[in-house]
Amino acid sequence: MASRLGRVAGVTIGDVAAAARVSRSTVSRAFTRPQLLSPATVEHVLTTAARLGYVGNQAARALSTGRFGNIAVVVPDIANPFFPPLVRSLQLAAESADLAVFLGDSDESAEREAKLIARLAPQVEGFVLASPRLSEQLIRELAATRPVVLVNRDLDGIARVLIDSSGGMTEAVLLLKKLGHQRLAYLAGPRDSWSDGQRRTTLARVSEQAGLTVEVIETGRPSYAAGRDSVAAIVRSGATAAIAFDDVVSQGVLAGLEVRGISVPADFSLVGCDDTLAALTSPALTTVSAGAASAGAAAAKLLISLLETPDSGRTAAGGSAGPAPGHGGDVGGAGGACVRIGTHLVVRGTTAVARAGVVT
Amino acid sequence: MASRLGRVAGVTIGDVAAAARVSRSTVSRAFTRPQLLSPATVEHVLTTAARLGYVGNQAARALSTGRFGNIAVVVPDIANPFFPPLVRSLQLAAESADLAVFLGDSDESAEREAKLIARLAPQVEGFVLASPRLSEQLIRELAATRPVVLVNRDLDGIARVLIDSSGGMTEAVLLLKKLGHQRLAYLAGPRDSWSDGQRRTTLARVSEQAGLTVEVIETGRPSYAAGRDSVAAIVRSGATAAIAFDDVVSQGVLAGLEVRGISVPADFSLVGCDDTLAALTSPALTTVSAGAASAGAAAAKLLISLLETPDSGRTAAGGSAGPAPGHGGDVGGAGGACVRIGTHLVVRGTTAVARAGVVT
DNA sequence: ATGAAAGCGCTAACAC
DNA sequence: GTGTTAGCGCTTTCAT
Numbered sequence: 001m002a003s004r005l006g007r008v009a010g011v012t013i014g015d016v017a018a019a020a021r022v023s024r025s026t027v028s029r030a031f032t033r034p035q036l037l038s039p040a041t042v043e044h045v046l047t048t049a050a051r052l053g054y055v056g057n058q059a060a061r062a063l064s065t066g067r068f069g070n071i072a073v074v075v076p077d078i079a080n081p082f083f084p085p086l087v088r089s090l091q092l093a094a095e096s097a098d099l100a101v102f103l104g105d106s107d108e109s110a111e112r113e114a115k116l117i118a119r120l121a122p123q124v125e126g127f128v129l130a131s132p133r134l135s136e137q138l139i140r141e142l143a144a145t146r147p148v149v150l151v152n153r154d155l156d157g158i159a160r161v162l163i164d165s166s167g168g169m170t171e172a173v174l175l176l177k178k179l180g181h182q183r184l185a186y187l188a189g190p191r192d193s194w195s196d197g198q199r200r201t202t203l204a205r206v207s208e209q210a211g212l213t214v215e216v217i218e219t220g221r222p223s224y225a226a227g228r229d230s231v232a233a234i235v236r237s238g239a240t241a242a243i244a245f246d247d248v249v250s251q252g253v254l255a256g257l258e259v260r261g262i263s264v265p266a267d268f269s270l271v272g273c274d275d276t277l278a279a280l281t282s283p284a285l286t287t288v289s290a291g292a293a294s295a296g297a298a299a300a301k302l303l304i305s306l307l308e309t310p311d312s313g314r315t316a317a318g319g320s321a322g323p324a325p326g327h328g329g330d331v332g333g334a335g336g337a338c339v340r341i342g343t344h345l346v347v348r349g350t351t352a353v354a355r356a357g358v359v360t
Numbered sequence: 361m362a363s364r365l366g367r368v369a370g371v372t373i374g375d376v377a378a379a380a381r382v383s384r385s386t387v388s389r390a391f392t393r394p395q396l397l398s399p400a401t402v403e404h405v406l407t408t409a410a411r412l413g414y415v416g417n418q419a420a421r422a423l424s425t426g427r428f429g430n431i432a433v434v435v436p437d438i439a440n441p442f443f444p445p446l447v448r449s450l451q452l453a454a455e456s457a458d459l460a461v462f463l464g465d466s467d468e469s470a471e472r473e474a475k476l477i478a479r480l481a482p483q484v485e486g487f488v489l490a491s492p493r494l495s496e497q498l499i500r501e502l503a504a505t506r507p508v509v510l511v512n513r514d515l516d517g518i519a520r521v522l523i524d525s526s527g528g529m530t531e532a533v534l535l536l537k538k539l540g541h542q543r544l545a546y547l548a549g550p551r552d553s554w555s556d557g558q559r560r561t562t563l564a565r566v567s568e569q570a571g572l573t574v575e576v577i578e579t580g581r582p583s584y585a586a587g588r589d590s591v592a593a594i595v596r597s598g599a600t601a602a603i604a605f606d607d608v609v610s611q612g613v614l615a616g617l618e619v620r621g622i623s624v625p626a627d628f629s630l631v632g633c634d635d636t637l638a639a640l641t642s643p644a645l646t647t648v649s650a651g652a653a654s655a656g657a658a659a660a661k662l663l664i665s666l667l668e669t670p671d672s673g674r675t676a677a678g679g680s681a682g683p684a685p686g687h688g689g690d691v692g693g694a695g696g697a698c699v700r701i702g703t704h705l706v707v708r709g710t711t712a713v714a715r716a717g718v719v720t
Numbered sequence: 721a722t723g724a725a726a727g728c729g730c731t732a733a734c735a736c
Numbered sequence: 737g738t739g740t741t742a743g744c745g746c747t748t749t750c751a752t
Contacts, residue, residue: 012745023723028747038721058483059428060745062419063728070462070483078448084439091438091465100480102430103463105451120460123418123430123483224640248640255642280584280608281641282615372729383739388731398737420729423744 011054020048031056062123071303072120073128074104074113081276082246086130086151086296093300099125108221110134117142126307128299129153131193147306147335149299152194157336159306161298165195165273166202168288168343172243172271173206175345180354181241181269184214185234187253189222189245196245199273203243215239219249227252231260240354241269247277250285254350265352275346283349291341298339306335371414380408391416422483431663432480433488434464434473441636442606446490446511446656453660459485468581470494477502486667488659489513491553507666507695509659512554517696519666521658525555525633526562528648528703532603532631533566535705540714541601541629544574545594547613549582549605556605559633563603575599579609587612591620600714601629607637610645614710625712635706643709651701658699666695 017024022045029036030045037045062068073090075083087103094101102120106113110133117127117134126147132139136155142148143158150160176184186203189196200216207214215237219226227249234242234253244250250272254264262268264283271286272278278285377384382405389396390405397405422428433450435443447463454461462480466473470493477487477494486507492499496515502508503518510520536544546563549556560576567574575597579586587609594602594613604610610632614624622628624643631646632638638645 013747014745024746025724025748026722029722032747036721041721055478055482057423057745059419059422060728061747063417063423063730063745064747066728068419078438078451079444081441081444084441084444087463088438088465091463092467095476095479098479100462100464100483102460103447103451104460105448107452116455118415119455119458122415123460251640251642255644258642277637277640280611280637282611282618284615373731374729384729385731385740386738389738392731396737401737417729420744421731423729423746424731426744 011052012057013054016045016049016052016054019052020045068123068125069098070100070102070124071126071128071307072102072104072117072124073130073299074106074116074120074132075130076106076108076113076133078103078105081248082274082290082292083130085276086292086299089293089296090128090300091296093297093304097300097304099304106133108133114138121145126303128303130299131195133192147303149303149306151295151299154194154338159302159335159337161295161302161339161341163195163290163292163295163343164340165199165288165290165343168273168290168345169199169202169243170206171345172286172288173203173210173212175347175351176241176243176269176271176354177210177212179241179269179352181239182212182354183237183239183241184212185237185239185242186214186216187222187227187230187234187242187244187249188216188218189249190220191218199243199245219245222246222249224248224252224255227254228256228259231256235260235262241271241351243271244273246274247272247285247287250287250350251277251281254285265350267355269351269354271345271351278346278348286348286351287346288343289346290343294341298341302337302339371412372417373414376405376409376412376414379412380405428483428485429458430460430462430484431486431488431667432462432464432477432484433490433659434466434476434480434492435490436466436468436473436493438463438465441608442634442650442652443490445636446652446659449653449656450488450660451656453657453664457660457664459664466493468493474498481505486663488663490659491555493552507663509663509666511655511659514554514698519662519695519697521655521662521699521701523555523650523652523655523703524700525559525648525650525703528633528650528705529559529562529603530566531705532646532648533563533570533572535707535711536601536603536629536631536714537570537572539601539629539712541599542572542714543597543599543601544572545597545599545602546574546576547582547587547590547594547602547604547609548576548578549609550580551578559603559605579605582606582609584608584612584615587614588616588619591616595620595622601631601711603631604633606634607632607645607647610647610710611637611641614645625710627715629712629714630710631705632710638706638708646708646711647706648703649706650703654701658701662697662699 013024013027017027027045030042034042071094073087091101104116106116113134128149130151132153148158150158152163203214217230217233219230222245244253250270257264257268264270273288274290275287278287373384373387376387387405390402394402431454433447451461464476466476473494488509490511492513508518510518512523563574577590577593579590582605604613610630617624617628624630633648634650635647638647
């Protein structure tokens with residue numbers, strides 16, 4: 001029994017039924033399938049319910065229907081400025097589909113991520129996994145169970161939204177070239193990050209085409225300190241411009257540069273990524289926009305559409321039978337849809353014409 | 361019926377019971393009250409359950425017990441850098457009490473906040489309301505229903521954690537005085553914000569005692585733009601130092617100052633609040649630490665303790681019968697506990713000795 | 721168009 | 737120590 005008074009407020013469907021002098025089914029229908037009832041009845045029931053302050057019990061509904069009306073978004077670190085806008089727009093979009101959202105913070109650990117997912121799974125209809133650290137296998141297992149949308153992780157056959165930084169990256173390289181820079185440094189992100197992989201690749205390709213050299217400087221987990229501490233390596237490399245994995249690293253570089261009396265952009269050009277902090281600082285950072293907010297909205301939309309098409313979301317049994325891999329753009333309605341968000345360069349205060357020989 | 365296959369995976373307690381050749385109650389007990397069973401049985405049941413991949417159905421459990429194992433945290437804007445660390449530590453703390461957390465973003469609107477709460481209430485055991493925009497009355501109504509913990513909102517009789525900026529603010533004023541500043545400006549926050557109120561009051565009091573004048577400059581909703589645009593007013597005021605409502609505003613001021621060729625800290629001193637961005641920028645901001653993370657952890661702890669003491673959390677019927685108001689510190693276990701988080705000044709790069717007459 | 725009744729998966733008296 | 741039984745509040749056939 002549930003007699004203990006830890007119980008939800010407590011106007012039940014039965015109370016409404018009694019007050020409205022109809023059966024419980026009628027009350028239920030008034031909410032879920034009003035077209036089956038006479039308008040008068042619906043009106044009457046709804047009014048009564050409102051008067052009594054009736055709120056359907058989600059748990060009971062879920063028990064009966066198997067639908068919870070909840071989704072979960074899990075991120076590696078909500079304090080990383082990339083994620084809040086994403087989560088925010090996701091939540092706002094979910095709200096308009098009347099979905100409540102659980103937030104899980106995995107603290108950058110695959111293990112915690114798995115635990116969180118297991119904990120949340122039984123009360124959630126679908127997941128948005130942003131930059132998941134989880135192994136591909138586990139993700140596929142989960143996706144076989146219920147709709148999953150990935151953000152910035154590219155697993156064939158699973159719905160995902162990818163922030164494609166190649167556009168912005170390319171623009172950045174081209175701009176730096178035009179400004180006369182010849183040696184670039186890339187302050188890399190975590191090796192297992194899809195975004196970092198994509199950025200490395202693009203950078204290598206475009207720089208080569210443009211006839212520039214790019215030195216990759218590893219920073220491990222990206223942070224202000226990591227950026228600041230890699231300035232020595234940057235200087236050593238002889239680069240006159242750097243592109244950082246994200247804005248936080250970029251700020252660190254800025255600080256490190258300043259300590260050495262290298263002024264930006266006079267002596268050195270700097271480009272960040274994600275546009276998370278870039279507009280908020282002084283000098284404002286030149287950066288590659290990332291549209292985290294659009295990604296959040298897109299992920300929500302994708303998940304919602306998966307939820308609506310009855311048995312989508314669960315991946316097909318096999319796993320290799322997809323269409324031509326590496327395709328871009330939307331795959332209409334399919335469980336393995338992939339939406340790519342384009343990026344561009346936002347030029348602000350930290351890039352300028354190269355002053356040959358100033359650095360080193 | 362719930363025949364539709366939108367259903368959760370599907371190993372039920374009955375399946376486990378059958379497989380283990382015991383009754384359903386035994387299976388249930390093996391999980392919830394193992395001490396009531398013989399160790400052998402427990403072992404046996406648990407093994408069987410694991411083998412079958414049994415996961416308890418949260419909805420059913422909730423329906424039966426009235427406990428959901430969920431809490432909700434609602435914030436006005438998760439993209440405001442003050443909140444992510446708070447939410448993060450809250451979530452981490454909740455996790456260790458095996459509570460899942462819903463996130464609600466009210467988009468700074470009292471109305472949306474109310475809607476969110478109503479939507480979440482039926483599947484949540486308690487709320488953490490961070491800087492709620494909701495009316496006092498609505499908050500009290502909610503708190504009469506279930507445990508509620510407020511952050512940065514001071515309602516007598518309701519559990520709350522308050523970030524007390526008076527410590528840090530006082531230190532800031534004293535430091536500025538020592539550096540020779542005599543006219544201060546305060547870039548104010550929203551009038552209905554508890555934090556802003558506290559900061560204004562402290563500032564007025566301490567400045568007076570220290571013999572300094574402080575000009576309050578209203579900025580409305582605090583933002584980078586608001587800070588930047590209020591530089592004209594700052595200059596007009598003749599202040600040689602400013603304290604901003606938060607770090608974001610502070611960065612705006614920094615930018616605005618720079619445009620006018622006023623250099624910080626050489627010509628002007630600047631103090632931020634909350635330490636959200638301050639350490640990540642260049643120059644690093646002198647700021648009043650806010651311990652948003654500690655606040656999150658404290659709020660979680662408070663809510664958890666409320667959840668554990670059977671009928672706490674619901675406020676007493678009346679509402680005025682509390683003990684002496686305005687007390688500080690913990691009130692052990694009571695529903696109206698108030699924990700205050702102290703703050704201090706973190707001196708970084710944006711404060712220096714006043715250069716009389718440089719500004720204006 | 722509406723009511724009656726069964727049952728979702730679980731917990732908690734209450735027997736034994 | 738373990739089984740039996742009665743619901744938690746809701747949706748949904750199936751009758752009417």
